[in-house]
Amino acid sequence: MASFLPARLAVCLLPCLLGSGLVSASIGGSRGSHPHIVPNQWVVLLKSEADPQEWQASSAGDTVRYHSDAVNAVTLSNLTQGQADQLWEDPMVQHVEPDRTIRLTRSDPCESASPSLTAAYTQLADLVPDLELAAEQPHHSGRSLAQMSPLQPMISGQTVPTGIQRVNGPLKGMFLQPIAILDTGVGPHPDLNVVSEHSCIDGKPLTTDQNGHGTHVAGIAAASDNGYGVIGVAPGAPIHNVKILDFTGVGTVSSLICGLDYVVANNLAGIITMSFEAAPTPADALPCDNPSNPTTAMHQAICNAVNAGVIITVAAGNEGDDVANHVPAAYPEIISVGSLADYDGLPGGLAQDLSTARCGSGPDDSLAANSNHGSSLSMLAPGICINSTYIIDQSPTGYMVMSGTSMAAPHVAGAAAVLRQQQGVSLTPAAAKQLLTHPTCSPSAYQTLFGSPGPSPFPILDLHCI
Ligand SMILES: [Ca+2]
Numbered sequence: 001m002a003s004f005l006p007a008r009l010a011v012c013l014l015p016c017l018l019g020s021g022l023v024s025a026s027i028g029g030s031r032g033s034h035p036h037i038v039p040n041q042w043v044v045l046l047k048s049e050a051d052p053q054e055w056q057a058s059s060a061g062d063t064v065r066y067h068s069d070a071v072n073a074v075t076l077s078n079l080t081q082g083q084a085d086q087l088w089e090d091p092m093v094q095h096v097e098p099d100r101t102i103r104l105t106r107s108d109p110c111e112s113a114s115p116s117l118t119a120a121y122t123q124l125a126d127l128v129p130d131l132e133l134a135a136e137q138p139h140h141s142g143r144s145l146a147q148m149s150p151l152q153p154m155i156s157g158q159t160v161p162t163g164i165q166r167v168n169g170p171l172k173g174m175f176l177q178p179i180a181i182l183d184t185g186v187g188p189h190p191d192l193n194v195v196s197e198h199s200c201i202d203g204k205p206l207t208t209d210q211n212g213h214g215t216h217v218a219g220i221a222a223a224s225d226n227g228y229g230v231i232g233v234a235p236g237a238p239i240h241n242v243k244i245l246d247f248t249g250v251g252t253v254s255s256l257i258c259g260l261d262y263v264v265a266n267n268l269a270g271i272i273t274m275s276f277e278a279a280p281t282p283a284d285a286l287p288c289d290n291p292s293n294p295t296t297a298m299h300q301a302i303c304n305a306v307n308a309g310v311i312i313t314v315a316a317g318n319e320g321d322d323v324a325n326h327v328p329a330a331y332p333e334i335i336s337v338g339s340l341a342d343y344d345g346l347p348g349g350l351a352q353d354l355s356t357a358r359c360g361s362g363p364d365d366s367l368a369a370n371s372n373h374g375s376s377l378s379m380l381a382p383g384i385c386i387n388s389t390y391i392i393d394q395s396p397t398g399y400m401v402m403s404g405t406s407m408a409a410p411h412v413a414g415a416a417a418v419l420r421q422q423q424g425v426s427l428t429p430a431a432a433k434q435l436l437t438h439p440t441c442s443p444s445a446y447q448t449l450f451g452s453p454g455p456s457p458f459p460i461l462d463l464h465c466i
Pocket of ligand 1: 158223227228229
């Protein structure tokens with residue numbers, strides 16, 4: 001441990017630089033003058049009768065990847081605007097649009113790791129010198145799930161995070177409905193039951209998480225009930241690690257569609273959670289499945305995944321804005337989740353107002369100050385001061401407290417896994433959304449929001465009421 005950076009610095013080094021805007025990066029390593037567009041890269045949606053691999057042979061540009069499950073499309077790079085315009089003349093082409101960057105929903109990773117777990121993981125780190133992954137070498141971890149697994153018994157003591165308490169967890173039992181985490185990667189982490197891994201980052205097949213965000217999200221949804229670490233909403237549920245954002249938290253619409261393709265094509269998971277935003281375009285507001293006036297590739301791909309039976313939870317975003325201004329959170333087909341500020345795991349607004357503390361985000365049991373909201377927000381779940389799994393590379397404890405709607409959405413994904421287990425896999429995404437957003441508990445069971453007594457204007461996740 002002697003050569004570890006001081007814990008707080010090590011924990012914060014990369015994510016804090018990114019969070020403060022001091023570091024920026026994009027997939028592919030270059031970016032044009034427009035920060036939301038991948039230069040000379042295009043998503044070409046093809047008509048249903050076209051085979052993407054055969055069509056590509058006659059097109060200009062270089063193929064980044066084919067899409068055939070979430071949408072029928074090809075992503076092409078090194079294609080000029082003029083060449084892209086010419087593609088509209090192709091009878092097999094339905095729609096051409098620039099590939100867009102997608103970015104992690106901003107959250108606060110700079111909180112302290114759980115003190116109760118620090119000692120145990122310090123011991124773990126002492127035993128495993130190669131846990132010291134330098135932040136400047138984010139793509140070369142080299143550790144594997146197999147290397148981690150034998151270390152599980154070295155960690156003792158399990159805490160129930162406040163968010164789990166607040167939604168009336170933890171639940172006991174076997175949770176078998178898989179959840180796909182479309183994020184910065186997941187783990188490896190001994191408290192997570194990762195059953196498959198796939199990278200959609202160009203030229204970087206490594207699926208491990210060098211950011212920490214995806215690992216944190218995964219633990220909220222499904223950390224195992226195993227006597228150590230934390231426990232998730234659907235404890236031990238199988239996790240599919242689908243890496244669509246690089247270590248800086250940046251991806252593309254193409255990498256998102258790649259992730260959706262992976263889940264849909266392999267029929268892997270009936271639930272997806274994701275926490276990113278793209279700059280919206282007018283076409284994002286158009287309905288899906290209208291070839292004569294098509295919506296965006298991102299929206300259509302998400303619709304197709306939902307139509308294939310996948311329940312999708314999306315972080316509402318942390319701008320304190322109307323969620324209607326943010327995609328994909330604004331899409332009506334998904335469940336958008338805002339952040340509830342809760343400090344004690346209990347309803348009623350009784351906890352001390354921690355607004356001056358690092359985690360403070362308004363009064364206890366209120367809508368978090370920076371959570372997006374508005375009439376199109378589906379529901380709330382705890383999102384402030386949430387303790388969950390984190391990459392050991394950047395937290396010697398392996399756990400971290402983070403805040404944001406990124407932390408709220410996976411609570412609902414875990415609940416969707418519980419619901420699917422209760423109701424059967426035939427439960428449709430629309431029916432799941434209806435059940436999750438119309439709790440069976442009476443409004444009087446709700447809490448104070450906005451600092452004054454009264455019913456919540458938004459449904460709040462409660463595992464006893466779904
Ligand atoms: Ca655990």
